[in-house]
Amino acid sequence: MKLSTRAATTEPFHALAFGQQAAALEAQGHHVVRLSIGEPDVGAPPDVLAAMRDVMDGRPLPYTPALGLPQLRAAIAADYRARHGVEVDPARVAVTSGASAALLLVLAATVDPGDDVLLADPSYPCNRQLVSTFGGRALTLPTGPDQRYQLSVGALRDAWTDRTSAVMVASPSNPTGTSVPAAELAAICAEAARRDAWRIVDEIYLDLADPAPDGTAARTVLTADPDAVVVGSFSKFFGMTGWRLGWAVLPAELVAPVERLAQNYFIAASTPVQHAALACFTPASLALCEERRVEFTRRRRLVLDGLADLGLPVPVEPDGAFYVYVDVSGTGLDAWEFCARALAGHHVALTPGRDFSDATAATHVRLSYAASAAELTEGLRRIGALLAEVGAGSP
Ligand SMILES: Cc1ncc(COP(=O)(O)O)c(C=O)c1O
Numbered sequence: 001m002k003l004s005t006r007a008a009t010t011e012p013f014h015a016l017a018f019g020q021q022a023a024a025l026e027a028q029g030h031h032v033v034r035l036s037i038g039e040p041d042v043g044a045p046p047d048v049l050a051a052m053r054d055v056m057d058g059r060p061l062p063y064t065p066a067l068g069l070p071q072l073r074a075a076i077a078a079d080y081r082a083r084h085g086v087e088v089d090p091a092r093v094a095v096t097s098g099a100s101a102a103l104l105l106v107l108a109a110t111v112d113p114g115d116d117v118l119l120a121d122p123s124y125p126c127n128r129q130l131v132s133t134f135g136g137r138a139l140t141l142p143t144g145p146d147q148r149y150q151l152s153v154g155a156l157r158d159a160w161t162d163r164t165s166a167v168m169v170a171s172p173s174n175p176t177g178t179s180v181p182a183a184e185l186a187a188i189c190a191e192a193a194r195r196d197a198w199r200i201v202d203e204i205y206l207d208l209a210d211p212a213p214d215g216t217a218a219r220t221v222l223t224a225d226p227d228a229v230v231v232g233s234f235s236k237f238f239g240m241t242g243w244r245l246g247w248a249v250l251p252a253e254l255v256a257p258v259e260r261l262a263q264n265y266f267i268a269a270s271t272p273v274q275h276a277a278l279a280c281f282t283p284a285s286l287a288l289c290e291e292r293r294v295e296f297t298r299r300r301r302l303v304l305d306g307l308a309d310l311g312l313p314v315p316v317e318p319d320g321a322f323y324v325y326v327d328v329s330g331t332g333l334d335a336w337e338f339c340a341r342a343l344a345g346h347h348v349a350l351t352p353g354r355d356f357s358d359a360t361a362a363t364h365v366r367l368s369y370a371a372s373a374a375e376l377t378e379g380l381r382r383i384g385a386l387l388a389e390v391g392a393g394s395p
Contacts, residue, residue, distance in 0.1 A: 045285035068095025122357035142359035145315035170202035177318025186224035207237035209320030306380035331392035
């Protein structure tokens with residue numbers, strides 16, 4: 001029997017190999033400091049847990065409409081108004097099984113074979129795979145520290161082809177934790193709109209971005225481009241990775257196509273989880289998640305200072321999410337080898353750049369600071385031991 005070309009050519013998460021090795025070490029009784037994981041070390045807020053228990057009282061839990069529970073679509077729209085100052089029609093909100101399903105649906109609705117989609121290198125790896133799944137070509141544009149590892153309008157213009165149908169941006173980004181400055185993002189969207197291309201902006205880390213100096217929350221792209229496609233998630237800010245719930249804010253013309261695709265691909269997102277997620281927007285849940293965001297910024301400082309002491313450069317300080325993208329080229333080790341030796345010899349798990357990038361695959365490593373301060377301190381100590389072993393870093 002034959003596999004589809006898609007199944008045969010879709011790349012795995014290379015980092016999973018390290019995850020499996022970390023699990024094997026733990027099974028042998030070792031303490032592995034896991035700084036490789038893209039998920040918060042805290043769970044859903046207590047109000048959400050209580051709401052989940054309430055809904056699991058034996059009542060029937062039928063499918064919701066394909067685009068989601070109407071109350072949840074309204075709550076997401078209301079939250080955009082309350083915390084981000086933008087009006088979003090609840091009819092434009094599609095609730096999905098994580099941002100992953102939102103990305104799949106949006107790309108299914110917009111990519112045809114032969115289309116080109118522009119993305120930054122480095123960026124979240126699944127997007128490239130999804131674009132290919134629908135027959136498109138993911139054109140990854142190498143970026144550098146001067147652009148905060150993000151697309152710029154100039155790079156976009158240079159790379160534009162007559163088949164470019166969409167631009168994808170994640171701000172803040174995984175693996176770098178860096179955002180596109182608001183004015184640049186507005187210019188990118190304006191340029192793409194002028195050329196009649198979709199703007200797909202992944203904002204799943206937006207609520208984990210630093211506020212502006214005047215204290216106002218990081219701005220959603222919708223303030224500049226109301227017709228951008230925006231992807232959001234309950235996974236990161238609300239600490240609900242395993243609950244699998246996210247959403248997309250769609251331009252009006254995409255609502256019916258995405259609804260048809262969602263009906264066919266998923267029927268709907270999980271009903272109990274959608275009910276429970278309503279409690280994400282209670283004042284107590286929002287206050288707790290905001291406290292957690294502030295705690296992440298403390299951990300970021302700890303990690304940045306620790307890496308600086310070790311002499312390991314972080315070319316661009318992140319301004320959100322919980323990742324730092326570390327340049328290990330000065331150690332004499334290739335990034336993959338750096339991660340392999342850190343795990344095997346020192347029991348600290350990191351993610352090699354290869355998952356996110358061609359341009360920085362050999363030189364960069366992603367460290368996730370979604371771990372306790374004690375774990376981060378121990379992880380830094382172990383990285384220091386690796387550097388001492390290879391004769392690199394600060395004396
Ligand atoms: C940039 C980015 N987009 C999307 C996702 C998928 O998130 P979800 O858990 O909501 O499916 C991730 C997960 O790490 C991510 O980093």
